[in-house]
Amino acid sequence: MKKPEWHLRAGEDREVFATLLVKIYQALKPAVNIYDGILAMEGQGPGKSGVPREVGVIVGSGNAMAADRVISEMLGVGPDMVLTNRTALEQGAETGEIRIDGDLPRVENFRFPEMAPMAFGPKIVHGFMRRHLVQRPECDNSECRLCGECWEYCPAKAITHDKKIHFNYDKCIRCYCCIEVCPHAALRAVETMTGKVARKVLKIK
Numbered sequence: 655m656k657k658p659e660w661h662l663r664a665g666e667d668r669e670v671f672a673t674l675l676v677k678i679y680q681a682l683k684p685a686v687n688i689y690d691g692i693l694a695m696e697g698q699g700p701g702k703s704g705v706p707r708e709v710g711v712i713v714g715s716g717n718a719m720a721a722d723r724v725i726s727e728m729l730g731v732g733p734d735m736v737l738t739n740r741t742a743l744e745q746g747a748e749t750g751e752i753r754i755d756g757d758l759p760r761v762e763n764f765r766f767p768e769m770a771p772m773a774f775g776p777k778i779v780h781g782f783m784r785r786h787l788v789q790r791p792e793c794d795n796s797e798c799r800l801c802g803e804c805w806e807y808c809p810a811k812a813i814t815h816d817k818k819i820h821f822n823y824d825k826c827i828r829c830y831c832c833i834e835v836c837p838h839a840a841l842r843a844v845e846t847m848t849g850k851v852a853r854k855v856l857k858i859k
């Protein structure tokens with residue numbers, strides 16, 4: 655199953671999605687994990703809507719859980735602040751003793767994406783919250799070339815097109831795969847007005 659289809663199944667709930675990622679990792683157990691951080695991305699990714707930042711680091715490890723924890727520290731966040739790291743520990747993923755060979759710089763003021771509220775409270779209101787609180791994809795029509803990558807890839811079939819593209823925000827699950835695949839940087843995740851207010855009230859950074 656492709657990544658967007660997993661998003662469709664589990665994408666509304668961060669904890670479910672984090673558990674899914676950890677389970678996939680545990681099932682596949684890659685022998686080596688390589689992280690290319692020579693030119694990293696910060697800010698509101700994915701894809702071209704983030705901002706490239708030169709970090710100049712490549713990390714390799716036989717244990718992705720250990721590497722994720724080390725990289726979190728390198729970027730200045732406590733490893734347990736990252737949901738997949740926490741979930742991995744809860745799921746019994748072992749990091750073993752972590753030993754670092756080589757130099758790992760401390761990256762100052764790395765900008766993470768804003769965390770918009772996803773869903774909380776009774777399940778019955780989650781659909782409403784997703785539609786009104788969560789950042790949604792928008793298109794800059796002056797950049798869009800109608801290449802079709804986004805609507806081909808969208809797991810919810812939420813994108814239609816005529817002379818420009820249109821989103822069905824009732825169907826859209828906010829997985830942002832379209833932003834990730836757009837080769838022309840025409841798409842961005844944009845916060846809704848109600849989402850902005852909710853973030854302030856809930857004090858979500």
Ligand code: SF4
Pocket residue numbers: 793797798799800801802803804805819835836837838839840841
């Ligand atoms: S992938 Fe980007 S350029 Fe292509 S149709 Fe979608 S928004 Fe337009």
Ligand code: SF4
Pocket residue numbers: 791807808809810811812813821825826827828829830831832833
């Ligand atoms: S429109 Fe974009 S964000 Fe919404 S479901 Fe489709 S791929 Fe995901």
